Amino acid sequence: MADDVTQPRIGVDEWVASVEGKRERYRGPVGWLRRGWDSSPPAARLLVFVVPAVIFPFVTSEGNLFRYGLITLLYALLGLGLNVTVGFAGLLDLGYIAFFGFGAYTYGYVASAHANHHWPAELAIPLAIAVAAAVGFIVGFPSRRLVGDYLAIVTLFFGQAFVVFVNNANRINFWPFNHTDLTGGANGLDNIDPLNVFGWKVNTTKEFYLFTLGAFLLVMIVLYFVSESRTGRAWKALREDPLAAEVMSMPVNRLKLMAFVFGAGIAGFAGAIYGSVQTGAFPGDYDIGLLITIYAIVILGGAGSLAGVIVGALIVNGVPELLRDSNQAEWLFYTALVILVLAKVRPWQKLVVVVGGTLGLGFALHAIADAWFPRWTAGQPNDGKLAHWVSHWMVLPSHATQLANWAYVLTIALILVLTLLHGWWRTIVFIPTIYVAAFAWENLLVENTAGATRFLLLGALLVVLMNVRPQGLFGTARVEIV
Amino acid sequence: MNWSLFWDLTVSGVTLGSVYALVALGYSMVYGILKLLNFAHGDVYMIGAFMGWFALHWLGGPVNPSVTAGLVVVFMFVFAMLACGGLGVVIERFAYRPLRNAPRIAPLISALGVSFFLQNSALLLFGANFRDYDTFDLIGAKTYNYKDIFLSVPQILTIVSAIGLMVGLTLLVARTKIGKAMRATSFDREAASMMGIDVDRVIASTFFIGSALAGAAGVMFGLVFGQIYHFMGFLAGLKGFTAAVIGGIGSIPGAMLGGLLVGLAESYATGYLPQGSTFQNLYVFALLIAIIIIRPQGLLGKADVNKV
Secondary structure (H helix, E strand, C coil): CCHHHCCCCCCCCCCHHHHHHHHHCCCCCHHHHHHHEEEEEEEEHHHHHHHHHHHHHHCCCCHHHHHHHHHHHHHHHHHHHHHHCCCCCCCCCCCCHHHHHHHHHHHHEEEEEECECCCCCCHHHHHHHHHHHHHHHHHHHHHCCCCCCHHHHHHHEEEEEEHHHHCCCCCCCCCCCCCCCCCCCHEEEEEEECCEEEEEECCCCCHHHHHHHHHHHHHHHHHHEEEEEEEHHHHHHHHHHHHHHCCCCCCCCHHHHHHHHHHHHHHHHHHHHHHHHHHHEEEHHHHHHHHHHHHHHHHHHHCCCCCHHHHHHHHHHHHHHHCCCHHHHHHHHHHHHHHHHHHHHHHHHHHHHHHHHHHHHHHHHHHHHHHHHHHHCCCCCCCCCCHHHHCCCCCCCCCHHHHHHHHHHHHHHHHHHCCCCCCCHHHHHHHHHHHHHHCHHHHHHCCCCCCCCHHHHHHHHHHHHHHHHCCCCCCCCCCCCC | HHHHHHHHHHHHHHHHHHHHHHHHHHHHHHHHHHCCHHHHHHHHHHHHHHHHHHHHCCCCCCCCCCCCHHHHHHHHHHHHHHHHHHHHHHHHHHHHHCCCCCCHHHHHHHHHHHHHHHHHHHHHHHHCCCCECCHHHCCCCCEECCCCCCEHHHHHHHHHHHHHHHHHHHHHHHHHHHHHHHHHHHCHHHHHHHHHCHHHHHHHHHHHHHHHHHHHHHHHHHHHHHHHHHCHHHHHHHHHHHHHHHHHHCCCCHHHHHHHHHHHHHHHHHHHHHHEEEEHHHHHHHHHHHEEEEEECCCCCCCCCCHH
């Protein structure tokens, strides 16, 4: 191994690791913020989130409230549930989205014209939670004795089986279903009722937002107390070392199953709300893409941290949404790039090399392309002043899509390489990375931030995070004791 | 009993089983040596299928290849295996090696990230449409039969080359120096490194071999079933897992047996169980659950004793 940071630090435990990190963390303005955060009581911390969240629907448009507010909240609610299984108990649940789907389909089944039931939400939502939790129990039960790895396989397969099932459950012709149309098949359930909670019809985006916010806060507060309770502490002990926990006479299997079922129940809750927001439940919504999104949220925020889930959801859902407006995206990208370079490249000699090298490389390539391959600079820059300036530095081929796709994948590969390099090598590789990233940006991403590129980014994010900062933004650093 | 249907299902089950067995071998070898479920393995298999397709088209395509069909097939296999082996080594170096001493869940999440990365890279770079191997034009539709048992040329090719690769692997692990080093490393990594075994190199070569087998499996799938696409690795990966678990994860003969069983189970489910062609995956899932309940260490695996 190249550097000794990756070596196990024998006998160093969580507490020592945190003390070591403190010297680093508590300096400068960021350190001041951190001190304030650490010393404020949990209720005050919650207010930091609640106050803006309550004001938000009254100052923004309906569309923005849906894109930034409601979807982020639903993701965060899902993240809370996953945080119990992955963050508290350390179980890798890869079928999590299926429980979300069970919630949505259960709610849809009892509250739509499909089977002609119209249950009020105060009955339908508990039913959705109960069904998801019961399914969680059934799935978790056979895997409870097994090592974490088996649980991952079983749940991953289960998630896939769920998608197959809902896609085809409208035409099962054998016992016990015999031609009952359970899920509407590939077309899904549509015209699901709006939530009707004790006579309050939740219908507009604003109402949905407020209802979800309430649900989220409820779950958050319950989870806070659960995590501080005997069970919560037992889960964390289990996560750190199942064997030691068992020796301490903790009922390991029951605790595991409990965490699993708890997470599934929260997913069912989120699913019921989501089904009502969408006014439908469609098989394609409950696939692996959403799973990765929620994992990215939990891991980015820091597994085991409740505040981290909110921040993770804001970043994972908010940033791609912000990037949809190309002019705004352009500024955002280059500002982020400049901040990144200023913050990460030290000392100033290296900074000079990086900035000079990047600019030099760009202008040199542009000049070469202009002189010999005019086709390479024939592309049209995007709208906006910044894009116009950039077009003097960046080569813009006329038909760039395929090339930009490769550049994009190359960027992410280069970033992965960067995380492993140190010293001057890192500085040198940094220069082409910036250029290739900007190239992919100019030619591909400004146009297209949805679909494959987004998921690709999330996949890479997981790898980079695991390598660079496995505890995420808000998690506590842990060092394996050998 | 309809014997011709039975034999048809058996033949397609064995073919499918050979593909799954090759995928399962990669999982099992990596698990044996690192105790890590390599979720990205299914996607390496997918990349293998694409590499085979590209190799085919560099040699002039299936309709009029620039060399004879036999050579084309050999080249497809070799190219896909080398490319996938290299990919496996790169994945290990960047996604797993830095995490060798991290908490157990970290490399699993990293593996999930790699899998998603590969899938969506393929979607972005190769497009969302199906690619066709077009084996009919390349090899022809000739079949051979013994009484009721009909075998097409790609099926024979798949079964024979899978057996060949497995025999080769068994010999490699049992007889060569690197095989001995692999066994030692999987038995006890620290002790092996103290005995002067370059553990990093052994792990890298394990990844190379496992991924190369997955690449070969990808090409086989393409030859037999014709169509490949960017998402094919996910299901195949799941089935490969299932096969490895059923056979006993970490055990090489177990992976072969498990692959064969999963292939046969899927094929018979399609033919005999109610709505089998729709719900075959659910039936395989039920099989997995049943095995986990009845015999969690798998058919040929040894029960794991937790050492402290």
